[in-house]
Amino acid sequence: MSRIFRTTVSHSILIWGVLLMIVPLWLVFASSTHTNSYIYNEGMQWKIGGEFFENYDRVLNRKGGFTKEITASGIFYNSFIMAFGIASLSVFVSMMAAYSLVYFKTRFSTLFFWLIFITLLVPLELRILPSYQIVSDLNLLNSYAGLILPLSASAIATFFFRQYYRSIPEELLEAAKLDGANSWKFFIDFLVPLSKTMVAAMFIFMFVYGYNQYLWPLIMTTSEKYWTVVMGLKMIYGGNSVDRYTYVILSLIPPVIIIVFLQRLFIQGLFQSK
């Protein structure tokens, strides 16, 4: 009896959570399949309309913006490149940083770690002027490299990798040393395969972080060719038209693809159980 009760309660909580996630999405999706004027007059819709292909084709392929240089598909591509670059680079950099912090016991490694860690207190928004200055001096304004590089050192990912490496028993390193593994080999043959779930988790975090960037791309791109997804929403598709719904739905696809591919590893990574 009490088991049935418990199951019912827990399932209703879960179902409620699912609805909370799904309903707004459904509302946006259903609304994105109607004509502009219908939505304008009737508001958001629960039922699917007949304009699916027309709307999605228009948003994806019509050139927008002031200079008519960019389409929504171009914007998604830009954001994907930026997010993918930030995710890959920051995972790589953090792994290397954590590796050196944990395994090369220099005198000040703890100090270095905390120095890296307190950069969490100084997010990009706070140092946006010097960052702009540097990127501008490097002639990287309006380029993918300029979008990616300033965001590709992550203190939080370094922290996670460091904690994970510290949990790997010392004997493993010693056994590998006796088996003739040098420090590079140990990294490639041991730490990389052992931390692949952690890599997946960090990759997703950093991908979403990169995908959601607004202020940085806004400030450092002047050419519409490099616009990213959040900027596009604000500048092109934010108007009072059905296109905004279509755009929002489309913009979800790249992160969803990443999560679908890495989901299994991602969950294992969050709940490190072997």
Add this chain to the structure above:
Amino acid sequence: MSYLELENVTKIYPNGTKAVNETSLSISEGELMVFVGPSGCGKSTLLRMIAGLEDITGGVIKLDNREINKVDPSERDVAMVFQNYALYPHMNVFKNLAYGLKNKGESKEEIEKKVNQVAELLEIKEFLLRKPGQLSGGQRQRVAMGRAIVRNPKAFLFDEPLSNLDAKLRGQVRIEIKKLQKQMGVTSVFVTHDQVEAMTLGDRLAVINEGVIEQVGSPIEVYEKPATHFVAEFIGTPQMNFINGKIHSNKFISDGFECSINKDLNDQEVIFGIRPENLKVSTNGSIKIKVDLIEKLGADSIIYGYDKSNNYLCYRENGNTKIKANDEISLEIEDENYHLFDKETKKRLN
């Protein structure tokens, strides 16, 4: 001939702790040397210095006539079996065994041949494709052994490899290790705090205490002629009995009893030691004890009691004893089997 040679090896940690102090020892080819001592005595540190996992503060370590102080662990040609095995969790058993060979640059066929040979020897062939997480403790232990054997090193180093096994398995594996070691004839160092392991495995023991080797010798030598009070105390269960007293005109005198000494010694303060099995009940025995506790182990019985001056003594008798608690019994020393230690230096006198 000496194969693995330690000369005045010293280890001082950066915080000033002296883990190993001027230790010298020579181990001949094919010998199984056991380092035994209480935890924290420096035996593992010494082993890790031989392996190259720990820097050497002072002294020289030579293997096969080559000084290896500054040689990288991978170049020393030694293999180690760790206490927790340290198997590579993400590789299957085959890859665990093959990893060292692969790093040496051996060919695929060669690796396959060697791994299969070792797998056959250790009867782990059917597990070759499993990961360590899917093996039992005993099987993991074998894989760890296999990883050491497959490289055909100049020396095996064992760092308490049996302590994670249950008692029954430990006994089996102990015998297997001994057999394998003899069969392969590889010079080995085995670290343990378990004196039964030490006694049964070792060709020779090195009893270590506080970073210093107290005695080196065959198990029987160490047992029958402990060189110091510490060795006498550490080796043997139940522990040797100790009675404080002094020598006076070739007689040992304590509050509880007296006994004449068969060796010319100066009059001095001494510790008199006697093993439980070297005592026997006798009507006119000179040691009188009041029985406090009896442990019946089946094959023999161990009887504990207090003598006149409140020394807690222990005596071993075969079979199921008829002695009961609170009995008063007299004991005598069998065949003059006693040990005398200097009270100051703790060194053996007789």
